[in-house]
Amino acid sequence: MSTLPARKLRVATASLAGCFGCHMSFLDIDEHLFELVDIIEFDRSPLTDIKEVGPCDIGIIEGGVCNSENVHVLREFRRNCKTLIALGACAVNGGLPAQRNHIPLAECLREVYQFRPGLENGQIPNDPELPLPLDKVRPIHEVVRIDYFIPGCPPSGPAIWKFLTDLIAGRTPRLTGGLLHYD
């Protein structure tokens, strides 16, 4: 890395309506992880198990927004992170979860919890602990301002590494030479 920042950058990550595949792909940067931890430290992330996000330089969000808790986490990230990145297809355009968008929510939930073959006395879960689902799954840029986008399902380890190193070095990140994929 050409220009190293003066202090370690604080980075938070979270998965909203995603499958954690993007986080797995993040781990696919393999030995670059050692380089990375020389220049960053993790705040809230599945890697640290820190539950609340604090002030950070970079926030990375996997997954779209499908429920009220997603909205809350996303807003907390936006409030705390100077730079917020959408990581992966679901964060970028809603991805697979958004394919429920043309089905009314009631139909969707009833189909799963009430009318599925083999269910007896099924009912739509209403435990207060459960976040309420939104009528539609939204890409995260429709809920808060997003600074950068890394498409892909998932984005490859090299794509994530290229993007982050560009960003940390102060170059406008670009994904070229086959690193850009929507699938």
Add this chain to the structure above:
Amino acid sequence: MSALPSDEFAALDGILQRHRHDPTRLLQILIDAQDIAGWLPAPVLTRIAAGLDIPRARVEGVAGFYSFLYTRPVGRYRVLFSDNITDRMLGNAELLDALCRKLWIEPGKMSEDGLVSVTTTSCTGLCDQGPAMLVNGQAIGQLNHRRINEIAEMIRQQRPLELWPAEFFQVDDNIRLKGALLGLEMAPGEALKAAIARGPEGWLAEMQASNLRGRGGAGFATAVKWASARNAPGELKVIVCNADEGEPGTFKDRVLLNRYADLVFEGMSLAAWAVGAGEGFVYLRGEYRYLRPQLEAVLARRREAGLLGKNILGQPGFDFDIQIHLGAGAYVCGEESALIESLEGKRGTPRIRPPFPVIKGYLGRPTVVNNVETLAKTCLIALHGGADFAATGTAQSAGTKLISISGDCALPGIYEYPFGAQISRILEDCGASDTQAIQVGGASGICLASYEFQRRIAYEDVPTAGAFMIFDGTRDLFEVARAFIHFFAHESCGFCTPCRVGTSLLKGFMDKLADGHGAKADLNDIDWIDRLLKNASHCGLGSASPNPVIDTLQKFRPAYERRLVSLDFEPAFDLDAALAEARQLTARTSTPGGTKGAGPPRACFRGGTACGAKGAQMTKQFLLDGLPVPFEDGQTVLEAARAAGHYIPSLCWHQDFPPHGSCKLCVVKAAGRHVSACATPAKEGWEVESNTPEINGERRGLLQMLLVEGNHFCPSCEKSGDCELQALGYEYEVLTPRFRHFFPERPVDASHPDVLLDFNRCIFCELCVRASRDIDGKSVFALTGRGIDKHLVVNAESGRLADTDFAKTDRAANICPVGVILHKRVGFAVPIGERTFDLATISEKTLKEGSS
């Protein structure tokens, strides 16, 4: 779908017979057929298709294009409230609500007994006597609560329209100031006699001397148009009177047709005399259908007087007659090439120009399309000479102009001024006070603030087709612009990407601000969409559509800014509302883990050119991004560039078909103007910009529009890796769709044994439509609807692909650039890494194929 009663079919067959089973009369047939049942049931479309021997899908495509044609049931009383901004200012929304309440119905929905439906429509041209409505095509103005009460009562009693009080249907001319034209008293035939006495050349010379320019807004020299058509090859020539007066706020043509129809028809005959035309059409907008009977009467009188028909006024060989062709609610048909398409019985989609209509217009014949007022004015020139006409007005704008004044003034109506009249004087004459702004030229025109009122009506200063809407200090110019954007989104024909998606995106942003979700970031996005619309649209509708926003953002910016609730970002939707359904389903009220601390929850067409002949004889060249590109005559910029090894992107262009020009990704800047490279013939010495940050940025914007318009989820798409839209996303480094997703509902059709249709991914390139029609000879596909609601339909009454003669070996089954038409049981067979665009980028692949 059950068959219709046989007497209805008999009536339909009578209509088909009356129109000689002529497919070019399709729109007229649909309009007449709709009178049978009030709407167009599916079996009717099927029978019309059979009667005309054309594909059913084409009939459905046309029926779905025009607002006044209904392919779903509507009430026996169809009430359409005019929704121009002037109607809104006069309280049309409240009256609409009142009527719906009295009739116990919801706006836009038919009453359960099928009696009545009430909704809005674009400006009906009664702005001087609004609020206005159309009831089954009959215009009623000066609506107020008293009238609404009576109307509700008469509808409930099912009183036939003929028995409604006559004064309801009285449309006033409101002529306030007469000039040369409105003051003219002329016996029918007088102008024609004078022109005949001069001979066609002599008459054309007078026209040239008059400097008359088109009154429809564009201001093209009328004599030049006539002379071009006269000199164009082809025996049969056509004169069209453009009475599709759809520009909101314009109603001068209504008055001319109502009171001065003889002048208009005489003008058409004068044009026919100059051009040598034998056939004339009046394209009368559907909103003015009530004028038709009296116009037919005038035509009949003129035929009797020898002013139409054979050997007019005893002049041997001067044969000319006029027929009236009705529109059916489509503003875009005011554009002359869209109007001609509509005359030919098609969807009103503007054509690629050139060729211009004066060379190849109606049915390929040289066609002059003139505005109503332009034609009427030619009578003055025939009577008094060109020099006399040119003596009035300004240097570049000869004669007078009819102005349709509406909005905040004491005396709305028609005013005739010599060109050069100052805005401030016009305001004084019509009794306007405390004027904050005026919109001149309608929605697509210009918004003038009070500091500009010294300007003048003239082509060289403030050009106008005649609309002049006045807004006083109490009006909110943001709401004015929003009304116009709603208008454009509704009227977009949906042909090209920027207009189809851009007008709807813009509407979304304006509504977001109006709903109290606005943020500073939205103003940047609005600017960006404005630019894409201006630069990349196929026709004037799209490129003019952002004008109201551009003008008001510049001159009335605080009207926007005071609506912003954040300097940063706000979502467009209300989180609370988005949770409402889940709350109801779970009987919960709280939002645990929800929004705590988050503040209040708010949530090479090869037929055209000899492509083989490259090299030595190609002596002409243009510069593409500074590099010389040789070309032959007839080659387009895109063809020549690709042949020379320079990539220009496109989704709708295909070497086996004529240029389409709808995706607009091939946009380039040629000689400083944005044009479609696929449809623009190369010109010697041109400097063309293509691979520049500006143009590539616009291409990225267009790709983003396509990505939010449909449901494009690459990870689950069989076409991923082979999809041209995706490949172009990679080529232009599109990392984000940027805009709000429409998430449209588009069910898939899996009925066919071999092929699946996933409409979610359609980008409207029409390659399947064209391939099925022109190569397979089947016409399995057509487009219907318009604007953002445009969609693909198949050639079957059931709407199912299985009920067509489609086969997987059809060319149309193998041409979709995206993932709409998919062969079953072969999806995902090719592993990632070996798919088309895993192996080469789209530019590499295209150039390689082009050179092989």
